[in-house]
Amino acid sequence: MNVHEIKALEDRHSTGVYPKRDVVMVRGEGAYLWDADGRRYIDCVGGQGTANVGHANPYVARALAQQALRLISCTEVFYNEERALLMSKLAAIAPPGLERVFLCNSGAEAIEGAIKFARLATGRKGIVAAKRGFHGRTMGALSATWEGKYREPFEPLVPGFSHVPYNNTGALTAAVGEDTAAVLLEIVQGEGGVRPATAEFLSSAQQVCRARGALLVIDEVQTGFGRTGRMFACEHYGLTPDILCLAKSIAGGLPMGAVLVGERVPQLPRLVHGSTFGGNPLAAAAALAAIQYMEDYHLAQRASDLGAFLLDALGQLRSPLIREVRGLGLLVGMELKAKVTPYLRALMDEGVLALPAGDTVLRLLPPLVIERRDLETVVNKIARILGG
Ligand SMILES: *Cc1c(COP(=O)(O)O)cnc(C)c1O
Numbered sequence: 001m002n003v004h005e006i007k008a009l010e011d012r013h014s015t016g017v018y019p020k021r022d023v024v025m026v027r028g029e030g031a032y033l034w035d036a037d038g039r040r041y042i043d044c045v046g047g048q049g050t051a052n053v054g055h056a057n058p059y060v061a062r063a064l065a066q067q068a069l070r071l072i073s074c075t076e077v078f079y080n081e082e083r084a085l086l087m088s089k090l091a092a093i094a095p096p097g098l099e100r101v102f103l104c105n106s107g108a109e110a111i112e113g114a115i116k117f118a119r120l121a122t123g124r125k126g127i128v129a130a131k132r133g134f135h136g137r138t139m140g141a142l143s144a145t146w147e148g149k150y151r152e153p154f155e156p157l158v159p160g161f162s163h164v165p166y167n168n169t170g171a172l173t174a175a176v177g178e179d180t181a182a183v184l185l186e187i188v189q190g191e192g193g194v195r196p197a198t199a200e201f202l203s204s205a206q207q208v209c210r211a212r213g214a215l216l217v218i219d220e221v222q223t224g225f226g227r228t229g230r231m232f233a234c235e236h237y238g239l240t241p242d243i244l245c246l247a248k249s250i251a252g253g254l255p256m257g258a259v260l261v262g263e264r265v266p267q268l269p270r271l272v273h274g275s276t277f278g279g280n281p282l283a284a285a286a287a288l289a290a291i292q293y294m295e296d297y298h299l300a301q302r303a304s305d306l307g308a309f310l311l312d313a314l315g316q317l318r319s320p321l322i323r324e325v326r327g328l329g330l331l332v333g334m335e336l337k338a339k340v341t342p343y344l345r346a347l348m349d350e351g352v353l354a355l356p357a358g359d360t361v362l363r364l365l366p367p368l369v370i371e372r373r374d375l376e377t378v379v380n381k382i383a384r385i386l387g388g
Contacts, residue, residue: 003036021348028055031370033353042374044354044364049190049222052249053293054369060252063289064282072282076103076274082284089291090246090258095234098244098260103279107221107247108136110257111184114243115140115158116273118182118215121265125159126180128214130166132192132358135184135219144184146192167197169204180214182243187233187328190222193358194326194333202237215242215264221257222331225249226294226368229304229329236328252290256283299368303329306375310364313379319386323360332364333357334382346385352378 001009006024024036031054033043046052053060067082074080087101102113115127127144129135135144142151143158151157160181164171166189176183183205189195209216218241223233227249230236234244242264247257255277277283294300307329314325314334323335336343340356347354347362357363364378 006036021345023348030054030056031367031374039351041348041351041353042366042370042378044352044366044370044378046365046367047253048355049227049248049365050253051367052225052227052299053252053290054367055253057252057290057293057369059289059293059296060254060286063285064254067282067285070281072280074279074281075276076279080279080281080284082281082288083279086279086284086287089288090260093231093291094244094260095232095240097240097262099263100261100265102259102261102273103284104257104259104275105255105277105283106136106257107219107245108138108141108257109275110221110245110247110259111135111141111144111219112138113257113259113273114184114217114219114245115144115182117243117259117261117265117268118217120268120272122181122213122215124179124181124214126177127161127182127184128172128175128180129161129163129184130186130189131163132166132189132195133163133184133186133219134189134191135186136221166192166195167201169201172201172205173208176208176212176214178212180212182215182217183209184217184219186219187223187237187239188228188331190331190363191357193335193361194331194363196326196328197237199237202239206239206241209242217241217243217245219245221245221247222365223328225291226300226303227329227331227365229300229307231294231300233328249290251283251287252293254283254286256287294368297369300329303368306330306368306370306372307332309372310375310379313376314382317379317383317386319383321386327364330364330366330368330370334362334364336360336362336386343385347381350381350385352381354378 027034033041091099129144133146135141143161164175224246244260355363
């Protein structure tokens with residue numbers, strides 16, 4: 001099919017929920033993508049955060065091919081070696097105390113699991129989340145998500161959710177009461193505009209949860225797996241959540257999510273939750289390979305070094321359009337004084353793919369394997385389109 005036929009066919013049959021960029025992607029390698037005309041892009045979308053180990057990662061590709069020829073489907077009513085090894089690996093690399101794992105298929109599903117486990121474990125109903133937080137789009141996860149345009153068309157949502165201003169310790173402390181099952185937070189608000197938490201806010205969230213019998217649920221769907229310069233962003237703050245939600249880059253780009261739980265979540269009753277695809281050997285093999293690659297190539301350290309370079313270089317741009325540059329590791333946002341969409345288009349014309357975070361923030365989420373010279377190119381192109 002030619003490019004026009006592909007676009008027309010997809011447009012005819014898609015529901016319309018996705019804003020489309022006018023390009024057909026064919027192939028990827030590392031931090032590059034190629035379109036159907038053979039044009040190469042530096043990819044700072046990074047599969048929306050799923051491609052930390054890079055496109056067409058050789059470890060992941062090999063593990064997938066081998067596992068696909070061995071066993072793809074195997075629900076959790078049977079034992080399986082790939083799954084067992086993955087669960088043990090996740091427990092080993094996660095913050096201390098998170099020893100048990102529920103495997104699922106996406107970020108939203110990980111949040112659903114966390115909400116259910118928190119209600120089960122505490123016998124309470126309330127979930128306190130943050131304004132500008134994003135936790136996914138299924139009905140439970142959406143109830144924790146803040147943005148009105150995602151929520152309002154689907155009300156009524158799940159009862160029991162409230163939202164406090166992010167980084168406001170007083171408001172959070174006041175919101176956690178007798179019926180609070182969990183406080184649910186991101187460490188850096190990703191979709192909400194790339195806003196890092198303060199250490200004080202996170203440590204008081206942990207304290208107030210412990211003091212009042214609520215669970216601390218941390219959503220590292222976007223910040224996990226090296227993105228912020230540590231394997232998990234919790235490590236920057238010495239946080240020990242009761243429940244940790246993971247997805248996006250967990251399996252090298254394959255759909256997978258995970259909920260890790262600590263001792264404040266007791267062994268759960270049989271059949272109280274489950275997932276047909278959860279813990280399938282194919283995704284488990286991909287995840288093991290992806291994590292191995294992150295470790296062999298020190299991707300968290302790389303994200304830390306390159307992220308510091310990128311923040312600094314962007315911070316030196318002098319365009320009057322720039323309001324603020326912020327981030328942690330290779331999760332970087334540049335807040336503009338204007339809507340970001342036209343600038344994303346202009347950047348794409350320059351061969352650089354980036355994504356928005358809200359209306360005015362330009363977000364960079366490159367694969368962590370990106371080369372420094374490509375980030376230099378990205379900075380130069382941004383300077384050019386912003387006139388900096
Ligand atoms: C992307 C994201 C989700 C939702 O993940 P899906 O796989 O799209 O359901 C949840 N939380 C955070 C922080 C995210 O960035």
